[in-house]
Amino acid sequence: MEFLQPTFDWLGASWLGVASREVSWIFVAAETAHFIGLSILFGSLLVIDLRVVGFARFINMKAAMKFIPIAMVGFAINLLSGITFIASNPERYGPNIAFQWKMGLVLIAGLNALWFYFGEHKELSQLADGEDADFRAKVIGGLSLIIWVVVIILGRFMPFVE
Amino acid sequence: MEFDFGCIEPIGFVCSVELSSLGMWVTGGTGNYMAYPIALSAHGLGMMTVMGVVIAFNMRVLGFAKDISISAYDRLFMIGWTGFMLNLVSGLLLLTGYFSTYIFQGSFQLKIALIVIGGILMKSIMGGIRNGRDEKLTMLLSAACLASWTGAVVTGRLMAYLQ
Numbered sequence: 001m002e003f004l005q006p007t008f009d010w011l012g013a014s015w016l017g018v019a020s021r022e023v024s025w026i027f028v029a030a031e032t033a034h035f036i037g038l039s040i041l042f043g044s045l046l047v048i049d050l051r052v053v054g055f056a057r058f059i060n061m062k063a064a065m066k067f068i069p070i071a072m073v074g075f076a077i078n079l080l081s082g083i084t085f086i087a088s089n090p091e092r093y094g095p096n097i098a099f100q101w102k103m104g105l106v107l108i109a110g111l112n113a114l115w116f117y118f119g120e121h122k123e124l125s126q127l128a129d130g131e132d133a134d135f136r137a138k139v140i141g142g143l144s145l146i147i148w149v150v151v152i153i154l155g156r157f158m159p160f161v162e
Numbered sequence: 163m164e165f166d167f168g169c170i171e172p173i174g175f176v177c178s179v180e181l182s183s184l185g186m187w188v189t190g191g192t193g194n195y196m197a198y199p200i201a202l203s204a205h206g207l208g209m210m211t212v213m214g215v216v217i218a219f220n221m222r223v224l225g226f227a228k229d230i231s232i233s234a235y236d237r238l239f240m241i242g243w244t245g246f247m248l249n250l251v252s253g254l255l256l257l258t259g260y261f262s263t264y265i266f267q268g269s270f271q272l273k274i275a276l277i278v279i280g281g282i283l284m285k286s287i288m289g290g291i292r293n294g295r296d297e298k299l300t301m302l303l304s305a306a307c308l309a310s311w312t313g314a315v316v317t318g319r320l321m322a323y324l325q
Contacts, residue, residue: 050241
């Protein structure tokens with residue numbers, strides 16, 4: 001991830017980087033926010049994706065879609081807290097293999113979400129309670145869950161592969 | 163109050179747990195350094211799953227996405243229980259490895275208390291919905307339940323920083 005190092009260094013030199021190193025509670029607060037943000041994101045995805053894959057097919061699909069903005073709120077919390085981590089120690093994250101895989105998977109999850117939203121969202125919203133989604137939508141939903149589970153595990157592994 | 167057992171020698175129950183073969187296995191004392199990161203990752207995954215289900219369910223109780231029937235959450239609870247079991251097993255492993263540190267730690271004690279309160283509130287909310295209890299009281303309990311589980315996450319994170 002060498003191509004991102006100048007951006008990480010810029011973040012490290014910014015007011016956020018300075019503040020997160022000098023004010024002890026900022027990093028701790030960002031870590032806590034990162035856990036809560038991921039819980040909000042993952043909980044929303046559980047409702048949507050488990051409905052799509054058919055495991056919880058009696059969840060009203062149209063209502064489940066209301067969790068999409070909630071998932072985005074969770075993601076935004078994670079993005080901001082994640083930027084704070086990098087700003088606090090710009091040298092630490094770029095070379096970390098678990099971080100690299102995590103970011104790669106987050107990118108794939110984002111593309112998968114776009115595929116879901118622009119490719120399947122309209123059709124899925126018409127599903128009746130108990131009705132199965134088509135195979136392509138189930139693949140997207142299943143992929144989304146698997147990717148985020150791996151993202152969570154990789155995040156926890158980061159301190160151990162430095 | 164500070165407790166400094168150190169666990170250099172097995173002085174009583176607290177240290178004997180930490181220095182047991184299971185405790186040593188978790189902390190890498192047996193030469194296996196993968197147990198701790200795996201237990202920690204499982205704990206993180208379990209926590210996200212439990213919290214995810216708690217958040218999604220309580221948001222519904224509080225009036226969000228009302229078109230989802232409460233009974234449709236049954237399958238989600240199965241996933242939530244799986245996450246909870248993962249948390250329980252991994253949490254017990256981590257506790258065994260660092261027994262002398264965690265057992266006297268205020269943030270750990272508060273975390274466990276909040277999990278127990280959060281669990282009781284979840285059960286009470288479900289019971290209230292089944293028995294047709296006053297909606298406002300159920301919503302109040304639901305907000306308290308969310309606060310309790312969020313508090314458990316916060317105190318869990320603070321365990322790494324506070325004694």
